[in-house]
Amino acid sequence: MKTILHMQDVVHRYRDGDEARTVLSGLSLQVGAGELVAVMGPSGSGKSTFLSIAGALLTPGSGVVTIDGTPLSGLDTRALADLRLSKIGFIFQSANLIPYLKVDEQLRLVSKLSHADAAGAARRSDMLLERLGIRSRRRQYPDRLSGGERQRVAIARAWMNDPPLLLADEPTASLDEERGAEVVRMLAEGARTDGKAAVMVTHDSRVLELCDRVLKLQDGVLAPA
Template sequence: MRHRLILNEITHTFEDGGMQRTVLDRLSLQVAEGELVAVMGPSGSGKSTFLSIAGALLKPTSGEVLLDGESMAGKEKQALSDMRLHKLGFIFQNANLIPYLKVEEQLMLVAKLGDMSRAKANDRIGELLHKLGLDHRRHAYPEKLSGGERQRVAIARALMNDPAVLLADEPTASLDAGRGMDVVGMIAREAKERGKSAIMVTHDERVLSLCDRVLYLEHGSLIEKY
């Protein structure tokens, strides 16, 4: 089985009031293609640090992250930025859409940054908006969208460059139960249909039935309870 994201013996420490604090302690995880893994844990347990390291936004104190078999260790800032653009899709708690860009323009910006041809970008935009039920919102500004629609646009933006790995940080926090299930269902289907690895940090127990595994971050390590 192919694992598109692998974290090996990840440790991360930082200084807190003159003391060294260990947030992640030799944490290891392999996420297979087609798999959606939920990560839960109390506030302050290191979930944000974990996701930042998995997404090449933060360098661990020690250990190695491999993305599609390629190590992130020792890479220059620009190389990591390129990996994030082409290999990683981020979905955040808040959609964080650019207020002055229409839905289509939000996605086209990502395509341009990824050097995608305009013809291919138009095809991809049409495909994603249709799949996410947003055809009729193609030319709408974010202020005209509902909360669920904005989150679906954020998912489309994360998928625009067909990343190998999806990382979602509390994607249902601002949604009601029905919309939350819809959003996580979309993430799960995208992982399975297109062979992606997906990790979702969440407090929302309502959506756990849609996940392949549920892990808890405790004392710097991941523990599987389901």
């Protein structure tokens, strides 16, 4: 199984006045293609910091982070932005859709930012929306969609550039049990079918049985839950 996300001995501290607070203290993780890993932990345990570092949004104080064979150390701001666009799909708890763009426009914007062929982007958008069961909603604005439909759009948008790594931050937080399970099932099936690595930060114990591994972030490190 090819390793997509590799984190080794990652340490990160925040300054609080004259004191430094250690959030991650030697965290290590490997996630392979086709795998969905859930990360749990109490509030303040460092889950947001972990996800920001895994997503190349935050540079750790020390340690190694590699995404799909590319080490993040030494990359400048532009190179990190390009890597996020091409290699990482983000899914947030509130979907974070752009309110003035229709569903298919949300997806095509991702391709436009990566300078992809417009005709190819339109075909991929249609394919993803069909696969997720919302192609009939492609000309709707976000405020006309249900919570579950908005999260499906967020998943489709994350898949649009076919990134090898998917990162989801509490994707079921605003959904009922049925819709939450549906969203996580889509993540799991997408990872396995398309050979992607997926990491989901969650408090939702209802969906853990759908994951390949469940880890707990505590005292700055990850361990089996």
